């Protein structure tokens with residue numbers, strides 16, 4: 001793993017932004033509709049990045065085509081202001097050149113990244129061939145401006161000791177009514193109706209829930225950030241990693257979260273997202 005010893009900054013732009021009295025931040029549903037709602041099919045990953053399986057139900061439905069977040073789960077990002085995007089294989093991602101705030105990371109189409117092969121142990125991920133699968137969905141949420149502002153805020157927090165709240169621009173929310181069962185060093189678990197929803201990399205210094213809290217769907221859990229095991233040299237981008245887990249045969253298996261994300265986006269935007277052929 002590499003450490004993030006330098007925070008790349010578009011210096012000219014940051015000066016402009018820091019000296020701007022009011023910075024328009026898109027925080028409402030209306031702005032979300034500006035994102036085109038179009039998506040690649042579930043299991044259609046960036047080529048050569050993972051191994052989805054072709055497991056199907058008796059009626060022929062592919063397992064990774066199902067909305068495993070039913071019934072009527074919310075999108076993990078209020079206003080559905082997120083794009084499903086690999087944080088590894090897109091600009092500025094781990095081992096990928098470019099800038100994590102590149103505009104292409106904040107526009108469609110959504111793309112599944114659940115079955116991507118990553119580093120680590122093998123995971124039992126429904127809808128993927130065996131291997132060290134990603135087993136979650138990376139979501140780049142907000143806008144390019146939010147990303148740039150978060151980077152500036154992070155510099156201020158790290159270098160000037162400013163309040164961690166200044167980085168809180170993109171909220172993440174409970175997708176169902178449930179209970180907060182775990183708060184880790186960079187993750188929050190929400191359990192609801194036998195499913196465990198894990199949210200990773202949110203700003204743990206400004207988290208909005210406590211262990212054991214009962215929450216209603218729509219409750220803001222915290223804010224998208226890049227918290228990880230930084231003290232051990234781990235690195236990530238500003239994004240939300242979102243998982244759906246399910247206990248089965250004494251083991252916790254991973255369920256495909258991509259269509260839950262797409263269908264909840266459709267419900268939020270009251271639109272039918274277009275499948276990219």
Ligand SMILES: [Zn+2]
Pocket residue numbers: 134136137138240241242
């Ligand atoms: Zn991830």
